[in-house]
Amino acid sequence: MTTTQARVLRTEIPGPNSRELQRRRDATVAAGVASVLPVYITEASGGVLQDVDGNSLIDLGSGIAVTNVGNAAPEVVEPVRRQVAEFTHTCFMVTPYENYLQVCEELAALTPGDHEKRSALFNSGAEAVENAVKIARRATGRPAVVAFDHAYHGRTNLTMALTAKSVPYKHGFGPFAPEIYRVPMSYPARDGRPGEQVAREAVERIEKQLGADQVAAVLIEPIQGEGGFIEPAPGFLPAIAQWCRDNGVLFVADEIQTGFCRTGAWFACDHENVVPDLITTAKGIAGGLPLAAVTGRADLMDAMPPSSLGGTYGGNPIACAGALGAIRAMREQDLAAAARAIGDLALPRLRALAEDTDAILDVRGRGAMIGIEFVKPGTTEPDPETTARIAKACHAQGVVILTCGTYGNVIRLLPPLVIDHALLSEGLTVLEEAIREHAR
Ligand SMILES: *Cc1c(COP(=O)(O)O)cnc(C)c1O
DSSP states (O other), X not given: OOOOSSOBOSSSSSOHHHHHHHHHHHTTSOTTSOOSSOOOEEEEEBTEEEETTSOEEEESSHHHHTOTTOBTOHHHHHHHHHXXXXXXXXXXXXXXXXXXXXXXXXXXXXXSOOSOEEEEEXXXXXXXXXXXXXXXXXXXXXXXXXXXXXXXXXXXXXXXXXXXXXXXXXXXOOOXXXXXXXXXXXXXXXXXXXXXXXXXXXXXXXXXXXOGGGEEEEEEOSSOSTTTOOOOOTTHHHHHHHHHHHTTOEEEEEOTTTTTTTTSSSSGGGGGTOOOSEEEEOGGGGTTSOOEEEEEEHHHHXXXXXXXXXXXXXXXXXHHHHHHHHHHHHHXXXXXXXXXXXXXXXXXXXXXXXXXXXXXEEEEEETTEEEEEEBSTTSOOBOHHHHHHXXXXXXXXXXXXXXXXXXXXXXXXXXXXXXXXXXXXXXXXXXXXXXXXXXX
């Protein structure tokens, strides 16, 4: 099953069959679960999604940075097919199986640092973050966890507390978990300050508010995802990591969105040679199957008593088969280089376009994780309305585009790393036209 790698529009978007399904959905699916583009998908491959009306859309979102190896990648499909026919589940905590071990071996080899590591597998990013916090608190015997402005770590109770943005993620859903503290994030397009300087302010805030000896962990996305694709100024991450080392605080990198070749390296921490004590991964890890992990220093991970970590489905064998296939594809096809090539193609075009309008504050990104921040022309005031109009115009033209940002004013590009360059280029042309039309 391979969908032709081309954009084909047979109806308006969404088409009549999608609209009919949307009516059924409204009567049965909880309204709180929303969809960016209610086009119902029947099959997908590479960088194309095909819908129930026979339209083929260009995918510049990868299901939120998940299908890095392409949708329904053969390297994922074949081992998953084999695994599902062999056995579907035993529960690793009851009777284990080898591919769980192989995923942990890959994580030990691929994540930053050559120290001794251990991993535990889970189902979702939020669950991995919850467990990283559990591990950090128990290993250090300290209560506090520090998170950053604009952070996103999930939608469960603890991860809501760690997430910065109120509407829609937190508002009305409290009370939230205690002992979470928030400090400033380096945001070059808005603060224009050197990374070390912002890091100093952040650690001063920690020391004043609670004292380093109370802090179990500093949790950070090395490039923030939902918060606006914010890439901290050089020096920020290393300075925070150094302060953590000096104070017995664990540096926890949430690489759930940035991991697995997305930014042009296996992990975003690699760009500044930052070695986290613990790292959380999910999204791109398994080519679309639900899997997540906490990987960390063996001394910390092994300090957890037996049966204190786990879950019924964590490290399900089908998901592990998918992960091994996805990792093989990333390695054999050098998808980190593919991500860099995507950045090399897209960034100059978008930067050239930004020259022609006062409505773009910043075009930023690494590899295939690219953000465009929109403002009211000539100001720094966020413009979420224009951003939404641009995304909508792309959707109508059959290009799946996502937005993000604390202020909802960032278009983010997360194409599958295997996307055909002609297809990517066509998607960018649609985006450029939408920007020219709506962001004068
Ligand atoms: C998506 C995301 C999460 C949450 O992952 P889920 O699988 O949706 O629970 C956590 N952290 C970051 C950085 C993310 O991008």
